[in-house]
Amino acid sequence: MKPYVLGIDIGGTNTVFGLVDTRGKVIASSSIKTAKHSKFADYLDELYTEASRLIEIADAVDKVHGIGIGAPNANYYTGSIEDGVNLPWPSPIPLAQLVSEKFGIPTAVTNDANAAALGEMTYGAARGMRDFIMITLGTGVGSGIVINGQVVYGHDGFAGELGHVIVKRNNGRLCGCGRTGCLEAYCSATGVARSAREFLEIRTEPSLLRNLPVDQITSKDVYDAAMQGDQLAKDVFTYTGTILGEALADMMVFSSPQAFILFGGLAKSGELLMKPLREAMDKNMMNVFKGKAKVLLSELKEADAAVLGASALGWEAKPSPAQAAVAAAVTSAAE
Amino acid sequence: MKPYVLGIDIGGTNTVFGLVDTRGKVIASSSIKTAKHSKFADYLDELYTEASRLIEIADAVDKVHGIGIGAPNANYYTGSIEDGVNLPWPSPIPLAQLVSEKFGIPTAVTNDANAAALGEMTYGAARGMRDFIMITLGTGVGSGIVINGQVVYGHDGFAGELGHVIVKRNNGRLCGCGRTGCLEAYCSATGVARSAREFLEIRTEPSLLRNLPVDQITSKDVYDAAMQGDQLAKDVFTYTGTILGEALADMMVFSSPQAFILFGGLAKSGELLMKPLREAMDKNMMNVFKGKAKVLLSELKEADAAVLGASALGWEAKPSPAQAAVAAAVTSAAE
Numbered sequence: 001m002k003p004y005v006l007g008i009d010i011g012g013t014n015t016v017f018g019l020v021d022t023r024g025k026v027i028a029s030s031s032i033k034t035a036k037h038s039k040f041a042d043y044l045d046e047l048y049t050e051a052s053r054l055i056e057i058a059d060a061v062d063k064v065h066g067i068g069i070g071a072p073n074a075n076y077y078t079g080s081i082e083d084g085v086n087l088p089w090p091s092p093i094p095l096a097q098l099v100s101e102k103f104g105i106p107t108a109v110t111n112d113a114n115a116a117a118l119g120e121m122t123y124g125a126a127r128g129m130r131d132f133i134m135i136t137l138g139t140g141v142g143s144g145i146v147i148n149g150q151v152v153y154g155h156d157g158f159a160g161e162l163g164h165v166i167v168k169r170n171n172g173r174l175c176g177c178g179r180t181g182c183l184e185a186y187c188s189a190t191g192v193a194r195s196a197r198e199f200l201e202i203r204t205e206p207s208l209l210r211n212l213p214v215d216q217i218t219s220k221d222v223y224d225a226a227m228q229g230d231q232l233a234k235d236v237f238t239y240t241g242t243i244l245g246e247a248l249a250d251m252m253v254f255s256s257p258q259a260f261i262l263f264g265g266l267a268k269s270g271e272l273l274m275k276p277l278r279e280a281m282d283k284n285m286m287n288v289f290k291g292k293a294k295v296l297l298s299e300l301k302e303a304d305a306a307v308l309g310a311s312a313l314g315w316e317a318k319p320s321p322a323q324a325a326v327a328a329a330v331t332s333a334a335e
Numbered sequence: 336m337k338p339y340v341l342g343i344d345i346g347g348t349n350t351v352f353g354l355v356d357t358r359g360k361v362i363a364s365s366s367i368k369t370a371k372h373s374k375f376a377d378y379l380d381e382l383y384t385e386a387s388r389l390i391e392i393a394d395a396v397d398k399v400h401g402i403g404i405g406a407p408n409a410n411y412y413t414g415s416i417e418d419g420v421n422l423p424w425p426s427p428i429p430l431a432q433l434v435s436e437k438f439g440i441p442t443a444v445t446n447d448a449n450a451a452a453l454g455e456m457t458y459g460a461a462r463g464m465r466d467f468i469m470i471t472l473g474t475g476v477g478s479g480i481v482i483n484g485q486v487v488y489g490h491d492g493f494a495g496e497l498g499h500v501i502v503k504r505n506n507g508r509l510c511g512c513g514r515t516g517c518l519e520a521y522c523s524a525t526g527v528a529r530s531a532r533e534f535l536e537i538r539t540e541p542s543l544l545r546n547l548p549v550d551q552i553t554s555k556d557v558y559d560a561a562m563q564g565d566q567l568a569k570d571v572f573t574y575t576g577t578i579l580g581e582a583l584a585d586m587m588v589f590s591s592p593q594a595f596i597l598f599g600g601l602a603k604s605g606e607l608l609m610k611p612l613r614e615a616m617d618k619n620m621m622n623v624f625k626g627k628a629k630v631l632l633s634e635l636k637e638a639d640a641a642v643l644g645a646s647a648l649g650w651e652a653k654p655s656p657a658q659a660a661v662a663a664a665v666t667s668a669a670e
Contacts, residue, residue: 083623131490145589147487154482154591155466156627161588164621169504169581177621246504253496254480254589256489286499286512288418292491 002065004058006051006105007311009112010034010071012086015043017051018307019058020314024123026304028058040089040098048102067099067107068313070115070306075157079109106317112136112306114151114160116263116298117144119309125261125299132259133251134298135162135244137266140176141184141191147255162251163188167243187244189266192219195236207232219266226272237272244273245280252289263298263305337400339393341386341440342646344447345369345406347421350378352386353642354393355649359458361639363393375424375433383437402434402442403648405450405641410492414444441652447471447641449486449495451598451633452479454644460596460634467594468586469633470497470579472601475511476519476526482590497586498523502578522579524601527554530571542567554601561607572607579608580615587624598633598640 004027008017011034018029032050037043055061073083079096081087100107110118117134120126126134130149136142141163145152152159163184164177172181173194185191196209196217208225209217209232225233248260266273278295285291300308339362343352346369353364367385372378390396408418414431416422435442445453452469455461461469465484471477476498480487487494498519499512507516508529520526531544531552543560544552544567560568583595601608613630620626635643 129490147482147489148485150483152482152590155464155593156591156624158623159589159591161621161623164588165585166581166619167504169502179619179621246501250500251589253499254494254586255487256491256494258490284501284514286496286514288493288496289491 002063004060004064005311005314006064006067007307007309007314008067008069009306009310010069015047016307017054018311019054019060020308020311024308026307028054029307030054035088038088040093044098044102064105066314066317067103067105068115068310068317069095069099069107069109070112070310071095071109072112074109074111076108076110076114076153077157106319108313108317110151110313113142114144115309115313116305117146117151118312119300119305120261120298121146122312123300123308125296126259129258131255132257132261133255134261134263137188137262137264139189141188145255165247165250167247183247187240189219192222192236192240192266193217195239196222196233199232199236203232205232209233223269223272234272237269238276241273241276242280245277246284248281249284252293253286256289257293259294259296261296261298267297337398339395339399340646340649341399341402342642342644342649343402343404344641344645345404350382351642352389353646354389354395355643355646359643361642363389364642365389370423373423375428379433379437399440401649401652402438402440403450403645403652404430404434404442404444405447405645406430406444407447409444409446411443411445411449411488412492441654443648443652445486445648448477449479450644450648451640452481452486453647454635454640455596455633456481457647458635458643460631461594464593466590467592467596468590469596469598472523472597472599474524476523480590500582500585502582518582522575524554527557527571527575527601528552530574531557531568534567534571538567540567544568558604558607569607572604573611576608576611577615580612581619584616584619587628588621591624592628594629594631596631596633602632
């Protein structure tokens with residue numbers, strides 16, 4: 001097997017890509033602006049030029065086994081971005097096919113949270129685990145579910161949207177998905193900021209957060225205030241951790257994972273979040289599962305995580321029929 | 336491969352067993368009383384005697400490929416009944432090992448709901464499906480989850496307890512599992528009866544159900560009253576179907592199944608249950624999944640379903656190391 005994979009993480013702002021070896025070391029990485037080109041073909045040209053340069057400099061020409069791509073709403077089965085809400089190009093985009101043809105390298109795609117789960121399983125906190133659930137706590141809440149060592153894609157490729165389980169059935173907050181009461185509306189970074197605004201409005205006590213323009217409060221502001229001992233800010237984290245812990249206890253009855261692995265800015269809130277999370281999870285856990293699932297933090301460096309996650313998929317990428325035919329011809333010519 | 340499997344369904348009252356062919360036809364079946372013997376060894380003796388008689392009469396001696404057993408809280412990985420709450424013997428019981436040694440036939444065990452899912456996949460409404468969720472609506476609510484064509488057992492063998500997702504986070508009903516607000520407390524046959532009692536207490540309108548002793552009302556009584564046009568009884572089914580539909584929409588974001596398959600007495604309530612169920616499921620479904628999952632009824636005859644489900648597992652049963660050694664010796668002696 002060729003010794004490298006190319007991981008590409010397509011975000012709304014930046015596209016980060018890197019060359020990764022079998023040990024999970026990022027040999028070289030770079031990035032381009034996702035939104036610079038209004039045509040996907042132009043974007044792909046720039047990506048190809050820049051990634052090829054990276055591959056050349058790293059002396060890895062003809063040594064790349066596969067390309068793995070993580071992108072919003074990318075579908076593993078079809079290889080396409082089906083609904084690229086945060087991307088500048090019309091969807092669907094047959095991403096795996098176009099990239100694979102451009103580079104002449106087998107390519108597989110999935111969404112960012114599934115890529116994160118694969119990265120964690122291949123190089124991080126879930127090494128050796130066959131059953132775990134990755135929860136990404138960022139602007140939204142994403143998830144990647146692994147059962148029997150396989151990412152769960154569901155019958156249509158869209159499974160694993162645990163940010164959209166309903167945690168408040170009545171009078172829940174409006175979620176970006178158009179429904180109300182989703183986990184994401186409470187336990188994402190934006191959810192934490194929303195909770196802070198709600199608490200400030202409902203409660204009358206003093207709080208450091210009252211010094212900030214209320215519509216500009218971020219989860220980082222809430223964290224900073226809590227670390228300075230601000231009770232209202234601490235209560236926001238207790239509220240957030242409790243809802244997340246209750247939700248994890250509910251997920252447990254589905255697939256009984258060995259561990260939940262948390263990733264993203266909010267996951268680094270330490271005991272502010274983890275203490276109420278563990279308490280709520282234990283309290284709400286069905287007896288048969290009590291004490292069984294660990295709650296772990298990602299072991300991937302944040303700067304590398306997106307590329308590592310995407311790259312892990314590169315090891316599974318299969319040649320397209322056309323590529324397989326070329327490879328067979330080359331092999332038989334060499335014999 | 337030998338042409339038959341023996342399916343055994345161990346219930347609290349009866350143990351039903353039958354010989355099943357590759358087409359899913361129950362060739363012969365019989366039953367014994369589960370609770371007759373206080374010692375498991377005596378129970379196993381009777382089961383062996385009766386099942387052996389069945390096998391002989393059906394001319395199937397040496398033609399049984401495997402034995403599959405469905406039993407409460409039976410664990411596929413360990414082969415044991417870990418906590419046989421409704422059974423007369425102390426647990427754990429190393430069921431697969433004891434039955435396999437007694438019969439000299441490879442044996443596998445799982446819980447009843449997983450057996451039902453296997454039965455449906457092998458012989459019923461889920462033939463050809465690789466991703467579906469079986470929901471059994473009986474005294475309790477059980478579930479068997481199939482992803483990528485495999486039953487989900489989780490890291491410990493206890494996954495798939497969807498009767499115990501929390502559907503009422505606050506002031507929920509007490510559930511048999513010791514927690515409150517579980518799906519099972521609302522959408523089982525006993526849940527329907529509880530809802531009827533609640534409605535009768537809270538509401539003042541006349542109802543046919545008021546002619547019955549309130550503590551003896553069953554889900555069947557509620558069904559009969561509803562079929563006679565009783566509004567309160569109809570509302571109980573609307574309430575039940577709505578909660579179940581909301582819960583199915585939430586399960587969808589986990590594994591995106593092709594279908595939910597309903598089994599059990601309550602599943603036969605027709606449009607009384609199905610109409611509010613479909614409406615609540617559609618209304619609460621995340622956009623990306625809208626209209627994708629079917630809600631189907633089991634296609635297994637109720638009298639045969641438990642045996643068929645258990646028998647399906649018999650096709651997967653692997654010989655124990657001792658059995659494999661004997662088989663190898665026999666094969667080499669025959670050569």
